[in-house]
Amino acid sequence: xxxxxxSTSYREGKSPFTLSMLRLWRNRLAMAALLxxxxxxxxxxxxxxxxxxxxxxxxxxxxxxxxxxxxxHIEHLFGTDNFGRDVLSRAIMGTKIxxxxxFVSGLLMxxxxxxxxxxxxxxxxxxxxxxxxxxxxxVAIPGMLIILSLIQVAGRSFFIIAFAFAVTGWVGxxxxxxxxxxxxxxxxxxxxxxxxxxxxxRIIFRHILPNVFHFIIVRFVLNFxxxxxxxxxxxxxxxxxxxxxxxxxxxDDSKLELxxxxxxxxxxxxxxxFLFLVSLNIFGDALRDSLDPKLKNVV
Numbered sequence: 001x002x003x004x005x006x007s008t009s010y011r012e013g014k015s016p017f018t019l020s021m022l023r024l025w026r027n028r029l030a031m032a033a034l035l036x037x038x039x040x041x042x043x044x045x046x047x048x049x050x051x052x053x054x055x056x057x058x059x060x061x062x063x064x065x066x067x068x069x070x071x072x073h074i075e076h077l078f079g080t081d082n083f084g085r086d087v088l089s090r091a092i093m094g095t096k097i098x099x100x101x102x103f104v105s106g107l108l109m110x111x112x113x114x115x116x117x118x119x120x121x122x123x124x125x126x127x128x129x130x131x132x133x134x135x136x137x138x139v140a141i142p143g144m145l146i147i148l149s150l151i152q153v154a155g156r157s158f159f160i161i162a163f164a165f166a167v168t169g170w171v172g173x174x175x176x177x178x179x180x181x182x183x184x185x186x187x188x189x190x191x192x193x194x195x196x197x198x199x200x201x202r203i204i205f206r207h208i209l210p211n212v213f214h215f216i217i218v219r220f221v222l223n224f225x226x227x228x229x230x231x232x233x234x235x236x237x238x239x240x241x242x243x244x245x246x247x248x249x250x251x252d253d254s255k256l257e258l259x260x261x262x263x264x265x266x267x268x269x270x271x272x273x274f275l276f277l278v279s280l281n282i283f284g285d286a287l288r289d290s291l292d293p294k295l296k297n298v299v
Contacts, residue, residue: 023290030286036279044096047089058089058245067262079264082257090245091268097246098276101162101231102224108166109173109223110216117174118204121181131178135171143168147230151239158241161234165227173219180212214291221284225277247273 024030047054062084070079070087078088120131138146150164184190185208193203228247234240235248247269254266 020290024286027286027290030283033279033282033286036275037283040095040276040279041099043092044099047092047096054089054092057086058093059085061085067257067260067264070264070267078268079262081253081265082262085245087250087264087268090250090265091247091272093245094247094250094269095272095276097158097241097244098228098231098273100158101165102227104159104162105165105169105227106220106223108163109170110220112166113170113173113177113219114209114216116170117177118181118209120174121178122185122200122204122208124182128178131174135174138168138171144230144233147234148237148239151234156239156241161231161241162227165223165230169223169226173216176215176219177212180215181208184208184211214288217291218284218288221280224280228273228277 046052047058050056062080065076065080065084066082068076068080068084071077072079076086076088078086078091081087081090116131116134120128146168147161147164150167151160154160181204185203190203190207193207198207231240231246232248232251235246235252238252240246240248240252250265250269254263254269257263257265
C-alpha cells in the first residue's frame with residue numbers, strides 16, 4: 001500500500017508526455033543507443049563543416065597513398081581506397097547522406113500517411129474506397145521499380161531520391177493509422193467528445209492521433225532502415241547520388257577491391273551502417289514503448 005501511495009504521489013501533477021520521457025530516461029540501453037545516434041549526427045555535421053578537413057580527405061585523390069592498410073597510419077585510421085582517399089572520412093560523409101535521406105523521406109512520408117490513414121479510417125465511405133484503391137495500386141507495383149522510374153525520369157538529386165522513398169513508404173503506415181482510427185472512433189472517449197460538441201478536426205488530431213503516435217515513431221525508424229538499404233541497392237546498380245560518398249557507393253567500390261585483398265571500404269561502410277541501424281532500432285523501440293498510451297500509468 002505504501003509503495004502504491006508513493007508511486008501515485010510521484011506521478012501526481014506530471015503530464016502523460018513527462019511520464020513517457022521519464023520511462024524513456026530510465027531505459028539505460030535506450031539512452032546508450034540515443035548517444036550513438038547523436039554521435040552520428042555530430043559526425044555528419046563535422047563532415048559538412050569540413051572540420052579536421054574531413055570533406056577534403058574524403059574527396060581529394062592522392063595516388064601516392066593508394067590502398068593504405070587500416071590501423072597502419074594515425075591520419076588514415078581505416079586506410080585509403082584505390083584513389084588514395086581516406087576511408088574513414090568517406091564513411092563519415094556517407095553518414096550525412098544517410099541521415100539526410102532518412103529524415104527527408106520520413107518527413108515527406110508521415111504527412112501523406114496521416115492524411116490518408118486518418119481520414120479514411122474516421123470517415124470511411126467513398127474517401128476510404130478511393131484511399132484504399134490508391135494504396136492497393138502502389139502496393140501492387142514493386143517499390144524499387146517505382147523508385148528506379150522516378151530517378152530515371154527526374155534525376156539523381158537528394159530530394160528526388162528522398163521523395164521516391166517517401167512515395168513507396170507511406171502505404172504501410174497509412175494502413176496502420178486507418179485501422180487504429182476505425183477502432184478508436186467507436187471508443188467511449190471519442191463518443192463523449194462528439195456529445196460535448198467537439199468537431200471532427202479536434203477529435204482526429206487532439207483525441208485519436210496522439211493514441212497512434214507510437215506507430216508513427218516505429219514506422220519512421222523502419223523507414224530509416226529501409227532507406228539505407230535501398231540506397232545501397234541503388235549504388236549497386238549505378239543510380240545513387242553522383243559525386244558524393246555514400247555507404248552504398250563504398251560497398252559498390254569494395255566489389256573490385258576485394259579481389260586484391262583490400263577490405264577498407266567494406267569494413268568501414270558495414271561497421272558504420274551496423275552501429276547506426278542497431279542503435280536506431282533500439283531507441284525507436286524504447287520510444288514507442290514509452291509513448292504507448294496503455295503504459296501511461298507505469299513509470
